[in-house]
Amino acid sequence: MVETAFTDLWYGFGVALEPHNLMWCFLGVLIGNMVGVLPGMGPLATISILLPLTFGIKPVGAILMLAGVFYGAQYGGAICSILLNLPCHPPHAVTCLDGFPMTKQGRGGVALGITVISSFVGASWGITEMMFLAPVLVQVALQFGPAEICTLMLLGLLAGSTLAKGSPIKGVAMTVLGLLFGIVGSDLETGAERFSFGFPQLSDGIELVALALGLFGIAEFMNSINQASPVNAKYSNIKFRDMRPSKADLKQAFFPMLRGTIVGSLCALIPGTGPTIASFVAYAAEKKISKTPDRFGFGAIEGVAAPEASTHSSVQGDFIPTMSLGIPGDAVMALLLGALMIQGIVPGPQLIKEHPDIFWGLIASFWIGNILLVLLNVPLIGIWVKLLTIPYRYLYPSALFFVCIGVYAANNDMFQVGETLVVGILGYTLLRLGFQPAPILLGFVLGPRFEENFRRAMLISRGDLRVFIERPICAFFLALCVLLITAQIYFRMRGSKRNNPVLAVG
């Protein structure tokens, strides 16, 4: 098995090192790193804007680039947290706690250096995990019929909506709303138009790019306009030579790095617990086992190494369920899956077999991309730091233009820019009412496939719902769903008495 993995990886490098693919990968991580550094721009909005522009290029190049934006942004986000104390990217919010005190002590460069090393270690483990685990998962998943796929999706959707940020019940409501949004347009089987409200432009459904940019572009801008405190760039004068950690630093950071990596890779396997939760758990665990927990919050190097390693290992691990089962764990993965579907590729267990160039090319590009990111971040740190000082008032108007032209470019249709505007207003309303919009995207992408498989399962079982209990794998997934909900209720009951330790860190 190890042998085939390496032959396949070798093949993947062949794909990823083709000049144009290499270029897309480089462009992706470069853009990702840039938006990661810029306060107030997220990878989600960036990927959505770039998505229509990738329609013209081959699927492999497109997916390498879009994935590159995602993990590239994680490298950039750490810079923002450590030097400016701005938790602009949720996974790096914890890094602020010890990263910024280090900066204040004049050790910001060392913190960045440790971050780059931990990131690379975490990412390497995440990629290795994907190399070996994804094919195994596929072997199992290929046996699944429509009923099994249906329950697996149900589990994925439930986990994705209840384990993420915010109230679980609101998360479920958002997922169901997303499923409904996915239904808009012509029905796959009968062609009947649903919820198009007389607009012929809606008969092809709501445009994925318009939905994503409304929720994560316009609504986000409305949320953050005039809210940002002025950027304090006092400490951000970092040079390349400041970044090298001393031997003592490295020794201190070594085991936290490994522990963070393991936490991250475990979190990646549970759908719904993405990098953000992984980094919080890693920090909390590190603080708990430390002999000197009172140093945390005052510039402890472990508090930077562990969460960063954990974030990156979980970011790479997030791709496992997405690529092998076709079940995305969070909104970014849903978007990438959407990108694949637009390119005419059906996600699911057959993906690795039918499109080995995409799967193994992607894994190889992870290695290449992460090495490129280390190279980009270490000598060029001065440039990234300069980017930090770009004020928000220049950023968001330019970003709004990119949003408009991006949505327009998806289908050359102004109507969809209007869709984005409406979704943006709705998204901001939902945000203010305490909803997290990310599960909408999850439901939206999975919706049509969920309906299709459910219909098929019912047709095969002749309308007998008991099929979901009688088939062992279905019953297993359903049991997991029930367990998930019971656990949520249990922790909620207990949490109201005692504060959740993970949340208390933030």
Place this chain on the structure above:
Amino acid sequence: MKQSGSDGAKTLTSSKHGREEGVPHHRGDVHIFGQRFKLRRDYYAGGLIILFGMVAALNGPSYRTGTLMHMGPGFMPTVLGVILIFLGIAIAGAAVAGPDDADESILPEHPQWFGWLCILAGPFLFIVFGSIAGMAPATFACVFVSALGDRGATWKGALVLAGFVTVFGVALFHYLLQIPMPVLEWRLSW
């Protein structure tokens, strides 16, 4: 600086004063406005979800639901709508029983009516100008108007930014990426 945060027109004028003084909006009225909504946010949240559920559940059956074995196009929307209604009731119900939460107001502490208006006006103007006048005017209008929404914005700064983004945007999207949208034209028929 005394003004009501709930009044869009007033905020529009007073936000200019805010700029000069560099002081965030006064808490007084805004806070009282927030308090009126206290403990009610989840009622609205639940209500909105119920509304969505009603739209789906009431329209669903008109698309033919079919039977469980031969599901029609209306089956899924109806089921999802009913689930949404129950979830909405649960959200609102949990708010009745739940404890006080610190973050209960619907509006943020300093509502940015003018900023929100500018952000929404940007894409709107992009649609209007993009349909009748082409990419360059659309880009300029979108960036210029949305840039005015920031507290620290000046006319001159917004003009320069809009000009810069227009040149860059047209070069990138029209010439390099060849998005089919004329740079400049005049077309009054939609």
